[in-house]
Amino acid sequence: MEIFYSSDVSAGLCRLDPEESAHCVKVLRHRSGDEINVIDGAGTMYLCRLVSDNPKGAEASVVEAFPGWGSHPYELTLAVCPTKNNDRYEWFAEKATEVGVDRICPVIGDRSERKVFKTERLRKIVLSATKQSLKSRIPEVSEPVSVREFIASCKGSSALKLIAYCFEGETVRRSVREVLESGGADNVIVMIGPEGDFSPEEASLAVAAGFIPVHLGSSRLRTETAAVTAAEALYFLHL
Amino acid sequence: MEIFYSSDVSAGLCRLDPEESAHCVKVLRHRSGDEINVIDGAGTMYLCRLVSDNPKGAEASVVEAFPGWGSHPYELTLAVCPTKNNDRYEWFAEKATEVGVDRICPVIGDRSERKVFKTERLRKIVLSATKQSLKSRIPEVSEPVSVREFIASCKGSSALKLIAYCFEGETVRRSVREVLESGGADNVIVMIGPEGDFSPEEASLAVAAGFIPVHLGSSRLRTETAAVTAAEALYFLHL
Structure with missing residues (x-):
């Protein structure tokens, strides 16, 4: 099933941008009269009939x-520190999109080795994974903020807020399963730290802002695996 | 925490192969008398003292x-058809190892585009992920067999056998969560098909051999994502 994306849907007409138009008309050789499927990226899929096969603006x-169409029965924000290796972050974004995520927020921690993060490529990956996994809503990719800024921005949120970090013994951490199963799993924010973990100050700020410290089990998971595991946990719970 | 691997442990002595020895002595500059951690790949971690810092045979x-050490309370075999893109399979093997898997069996389906599969590189990836995620048992990577051969080899097994495939409407498929929660989740075999799915004959053979058809939820997942999702489901259930 081939999916096209249009950010310009109005008055019963979907206008494809030059890239999507070229793919539709030049690569897949669709002609006026053909039926195509178009997502608006905001949660609706349209069964359409091509009325203009202009390869620059179909x-x-x-x-x-x-x-x-293709929605999931919960709202998930994953705030994840950039990995040293960019491929690993892109992989996480692709997989989380396939499984189900609504918002990906790159957050820069005190101990993040990577302080600069470009979102442009990530948005393309997320769009492609949205189409591939037959969803109509494209996860939002936020511009990077610091962990502290992200925590502050969550203060008013009614979501179930979780922070996964590693300080062994310092805090009593509940398992992510126990916390998710105890309720509130329809709107969840999960924050995942960098390779070097959150700083103690960041962890304290998060707890003060209502984040619940959780662990993701006994395996030591890489940052990107932890993030996907959080998405998988919520997916499994709603299966 | 740095982990070394030795396949040669006996009489209270761990012998490192040339590659591990070089890493230990040349790269990390360990000297006789240093404490190091060595896994035997079979389920035990040894705290050791280096008695020979020979860079070719420490x-x-x-x-x-x-x-x-680092074990999980279940036994999981993932029989997964090779993906067209090899990176995706390697990614699955790494992530499944981090989360927890005991055996990875590349299986070639009737509709597999890739019929040849090399296991050597995969074994290195799996060893590296085992160390990285602080486990002592290295998942076994089998030599590839056909889906039919794999099904036949499972006939005597008492494991809970699941086959994830897509034939919409043809078979009543239960959700993987429902099946895992209904019992037998301590020893599980999951078979995941290629991009073009299993053939109807393969699916019938599997069902006849006791495989339960399951779905992994409403998202259309890529082969490698489906395989990781199965590993994550079992991990979550034992969290």
């Missing part, structure tokens, strides 16, 4: 709309 | 043995 008229 | 005497 247009399709909506035959039927499917709101909530 | 030796360490066992101070203390930790059987079951």
Whole structure:
């Protein structure tokens, strides 16, 4: 099933941008009259009929709309520190999108080795994974902020807020399963630290802001694996 | 925590192969008298003292043995068809090892595009992920067999056998969560098909051999994501 993306849907018409138009018309050789599937990235899939096969600006008229197409019954924000190796972060973003995530926030911790993070490539990966996994809503990729800024931005949120970190023995950490199963798993924020973990100050700030310290089991997981494990936990719980 | 691997442990002595010896002595500059951690790949970690710092064949005497170090309370075999892109399979093997898997069996399906599969590189990745995630048992990587051969080899097994495939509507498939929660989740075999799915004949053979058809939720997952999702499901259940 081939999916196209349009950010420009109005008055029953989906307009494809030059890249999507070229893919639709030049690569897949669709012509006016063909049926195509278009997602708006915001949660609706449109079954459409191509009315203009212009390879620089194709247009399709909506035959039927499917709101909530490929959606999941929860809201998940993953705030994850950049990994040293960028591929690993991109991999996490792809897999979390396939499994189900709503917002990916790159956050820079006190101990993050990588302080600069480009979101442009990540947005392309996330769009591609959204299409591939037959979803209509593209996860939001936020511009990077510091861990402290992210914690501050969550203060008013009613979401179940979790912080996964490693300080053995310092804090009583509950398992992510226990916390998710005890309720509130329909709107969750999970914060995952860098290779060197959160700093104690960041952890204290998070706890003060209502984040619950959790562990993800006995395996020592890499940052990107921890992030995917959090997405998988929520997915499994709603399976 | 730095982990070395030795396949040659006997009479209280761990002998490192040339590669591990070079890493220990040349790269990390360990000298006789230093304490090092050595796994035997079979489920035990040894706290050792280096008695020979020969960079081509270092030796360490066992101070203390930790059987079951980093183990998980279940047995999981993942029989997964090779992906078109080899990186994706390697990624799955790394992540499944981090999360917890005991045996990875590359299986070639009727519809597999990739019929040849080399296990040598995969074994290195799995060893590295074992060390990185602080485990002492290295998952076994089998030589590739056909899906039919694999199914036949499972006939006598008492494991809970699951096959994840996509034939919509043809078979009543239960969710992997429902099946795992209904019991037998301490010894599980999961078979994951290629991009083009199992053939109907393979699916029938599997069901006849006691495999339970399952789905992994509503997301359309890539082969490697499905395999990791199965490992994550079992991990979550034992968290």
